[in-house]
Amino acid sequence: MPSRVPDASHHKHLDFNSVKELPESHAWTSLLGDYPSGPDSCGVGSVPIIDLDDPNAQKLVGHACSTWGVFQVTNHGVKNSLLNSIEAAGKSLFSLPIQQKLKAARSPDGVSGYGVARISSFFPKLMWSEGFTIFGSPLEHARQLWPQDHNQFCDVIEEYEKVMQQLAGRLMWLMLGSLGITKEDIKWAGPKADFKGASAAIQLNSYPACPDPDRAMGLAAHTDSTLLTILHQNNTSGLQVLREGAGWVTVPPRPGTLVVNIGDLLHILSNGLYPSVLHRVMVNRTQHRLSIAYLYGPPTNVQISPLSKLVDPSHPPLYRPVTWTEYLGTKAKHFNKALSSVRLCIPLNGLVDVNDHNRVEVSWRQLPYIKMM
Ligand SMILES: C=C1C[C@]23C[C@@]1(O)CC[C@H]2[C@@]12CCC[C@@](C)(C(=O)O1)[C@H]2[C@@H]3C(=O)O
Ligand SMILES: O=C(O)CCC(=O)C(=O)O
Ligand SMILES: [Fe+2]
16 A cells, blocks of 8 residues: 555645555546547657747747747756756755655645645645745745755755846847837836736645556646746656647757746736746656646736737727736636636627636637627
8 A cells, every 4th residue: 555644635645756656546537538649750840949049039939839839948058057956956955865855745725835836726636746845935844844954955945046036037028029018018027027016836746656657647737827847857758838729749858958938927018919828747657757847836926917009999908907916816716717717708609718727719819799797
């Protein structure tokens, strides 16, 4: 029998080190029934790779955002040594004994800390992963994890946050610039237009090697609630994105390359021009996968709504204004219905939100709209 750790959170926490067989609690029966898998050979191509030093970077980013909602970047300015350090920090955290990790467990209504995927409650089966979320200072949880020596972990996190914040600001302007948005259009970017007041979370994800990977799910399909997410993955494959009309496409790891994806708030800000991409993580039999997601959003209380430059009589605002705080609450409560719940208009042909799994597969951008009640 696999050992489950008794704690107050209903035996959700598995000691992955001691499991030899996939427990029923983690066995997903209908994994492959949703969309076709692995279509890399069907001519749909692969997730674009963009060199940020390319003079055409803005155009390439804009194209990748509107067609894929995800791309990879090189020459992003983040040192390999920092990527190695954050990976090592994640490894050292997840290799702690489970009882130690649970000392830093996320509280039921909290954001930060150790635990199972937050979206687990929407699924009948548990996921083959564990995570650690940092929102604000990691100090308190780091002290619980390493009572003698938490400084090294905190220093790496602090440095990572600083560097990622800069990169995220740069990416924001590449994405918005390609829509014709200028600094005057986004007052909340601050006087220097550097998005200094932005908020962000760091999510460390661990996907242990799995005895029965075909029936397990690392992280179920979701979109991020962010403006954008920057992801570093170790050298193990697993991330897949859903490409309309093609199915799940794997984003293979490339050393030193970061994955960038659009989140729901940028989808709203762009009035639907940039899709927030649906993604998931598969696991494998032999390799431990680790990823670090930098989840980037606006200042928590700024109202995000479709930019007025992107709205006209034939392109009415598709979403009502919403703050990140409000949207995170909606996502936590309604999960894949969150985006539709702030929607104002739908095309005459039916539902369209990328993460509404009942959506009708139509190309909708040119369609007339009807107002939602
Ligand atoms: C800022 C956040 C986005 C997130 C919820 C959170 O408060 C911290 C963790 C984030 C994450 C990472 C895994 C997928 C996701 C849907 C989840 O359950 O937790 C995202 C959340 C999100 O984007 O809504
Ligand atoms: O592990 C990954 O590749 C993806 C993680 C992810 O989607 C997330 O943290 O939101
Ligand atoms: Fe994600």
